[in-house]
Amino acid sequence: MEEAIELDSRYKTLKEEFSVPTFGSFGIPGDADTKTTYLCGNSLGLMPLAIRRAINDELDAWGERAVDSHFRHPGLDDGKTNWMDIDLPVIPLIKDIVGAQEDEVAIMGSLTANLNALMVAFYKPQGKRTKILFEKGSFPSDYYAIFNQLRLNSLDPQTDMIQMEPRKGEYTLRTQDIISQIESHSETLALVLLPGIQYYTGQLFDIEVITRVAKSHGIIIGWDLAHAVGNVPLKLHDWGVDFAVWCSYKYLNSGPGAISGIFVHSSHGTNEEDKYMPRLAGWWGNNASTRFKMMEFFDPIQGALGFRQSNPSVIDVVSVHASLKLFQEYGGIGKLREKSVALTRYLETLLKDSPYFNNTEYGFKILTPDDPEDRGAQLSLLFFPRTTDSTPGIMDDIHQFMTHRGVICDERRPDVIRIAPVPLYNTFQDVFHAVEVLNSAFDTKSPKSS
Ligand SMILES: *Cc1c(COP(=O)(O)O)cnc(C)c1O
Ligand SMILES: *[C@@H]1O[C@H](CO)[C@@H](O)[C@H](O)[C@H]1NC(C)=O
Ligand SMILES: *[C@@H]1O[C@H](CO)[C@@H](O)[C@H](O)[C@H]1NC(C)=O
DSSP states (O other): OHHHHHHHHHSOOOGGGEEOOBHHHHTOSSOTTSBOEEOBTTTSOOEETHHHHHHHHHHHHHHHHGGGGGTSOTTGGGTOOOGGGTTGGGHHHHHHHHTOOGGGEEEESOHHHHHHHHHHHHOOOBTTBOEEEEETTOOHHHHHHHHHHHHHTTOOHHHHEEEEOOOTTOSSOOHHHHHHHHHHTTTTEEEEEEESBOTTTOBBOOHHHHHHHHHHTTOEEEEEOTTTTTTSOOOHHHHTOSEEEEOSSSTTOOOTTOOEEEEEOTTTTOSHHHHTOOOSOOGGGBOTTTGGGOOSSOOBOSSGGGGOOSOOOHHHHHHHHHHHHHHHHHTOHHHHHHHHHHHHHHHHHHHHTSTTBTOSSSEEEEOSOSSGGGBOSOEEEEEESOOOSSSOOSHHHHHHHHHHTTEEOEEETTTEEEEBOOTTTOOHHHHHHHHHHHHHHHHHHOTTTO
16 A cells, blocks of 8 residues: 555546545445445546536526527636537647647537548549458447448448457457458458457457558548547647547546537548538538528538537536636646556556466456557456356456445446546546455455355
8 A cells, every 4th residue: 555655646636636436335244435446437437517507607607698508608708619619619629639630620419420420521432442450349339320320321230330249269360361351351341440448358459559550551541549648648730640539527527429520531621522511510500690591502611620410518518618618728638648558567567466366267368468659548358257158257246345445447348347537537546455355356256165
């Protein structure tokens, strides 16, 4: 514990800016006021306290001026924004987090809806080039979206989906193997779609290299950054990524189902033809100066804003804004990543010191790559004994034991627990405590000790 305390003195935390569930609020027996150890930010980030005020201000505006707040917000002098342009102040904050130019990002929609919308715009099967390359074991929503995108184009998912999986006995994909797949299907691929960070294993893909290879073969490449945004620094513009989508409720801490965002590279929209690129369109993507003229002519804003369809949920947008301010307050994503690497390294070290580490009879393995370059905050643990058709594995018991002691992490049935120390609000002491509780879960449940 001394080491954890010492490490905490070296790295800033903004834990006091967040609402951390207590034993009492979470409904766990024990001292009601004790805070839980929340290591589940990969699933739902904690609530920034500032969001309550931000939402209340908009409720006030709605109550005080109703429709007029679109153009004459009562809080203008207080730094508030007319609802017309409510999403625009978020742009400078998010662009630094994803490494984009201002005209390459927009706040809109939700992750899967945006993925569907951008696939409609960017997936253009033609001649032999019809296939979509992605991973086996992708997040189901992404699978469903891809599957149906092919069907919408009257193509056969059986032949036009190419799914990559790790080599036998391995849990994560090798960059070289992904490159080989792209190269061997270079003539028939219309789209490569990958997660920045794999939700299950925590593997961080080499976005830069994979993007370069896809682009060199003239293949469109999109990234689902659900687990990467706000977790690792990104340079979407410099890497030449065609498009990307993400959500705001995981590492961006903006609230359950909060409005999400898109990236569209500025190389799209560089000529007249591109400007009118067919898409799922709506009035909010139209030039703001003519939007209310209600013309029968779609004049898209150049860049990502031209992909917006609807006027955004104001309450959602100000939540994202209040939350992203904390990234700025911390010193930016680069600074957060420094702490994150140390924090996850510390978790890994403690786990590897556990008597149960790498024990495939009664213990756990780490699925996530060892190299910090190949992962974000999260480590995924695989538990033994594993679940079989006739017997439940041990993971559920371990997870329940930890939860009852206030260590909140995320289970993926049948046999995996994901632990994500989030640098904005987690401490080295949180990590120390979590591993202590994990070890005592094994001690307690051990057939040997009972
Ligand atoms: C979290 C997550 C989603 C969730 O999609 P929503 O549209 O936000 O419900 C989809 N894909 C991936 C890879 C995710 O990690
Ligand atoms: C919107 O239209 C006006 C008038 O035609 C034009 O000057 C302006 O550049 C357009 N703005 C965008 C973002 O396209
Ligand atoms: C885990 O155990 C296997 C088999 O006993 C061994 O080959 C491997 O090196 C161990 N891995 C680690 C990371 O200790």
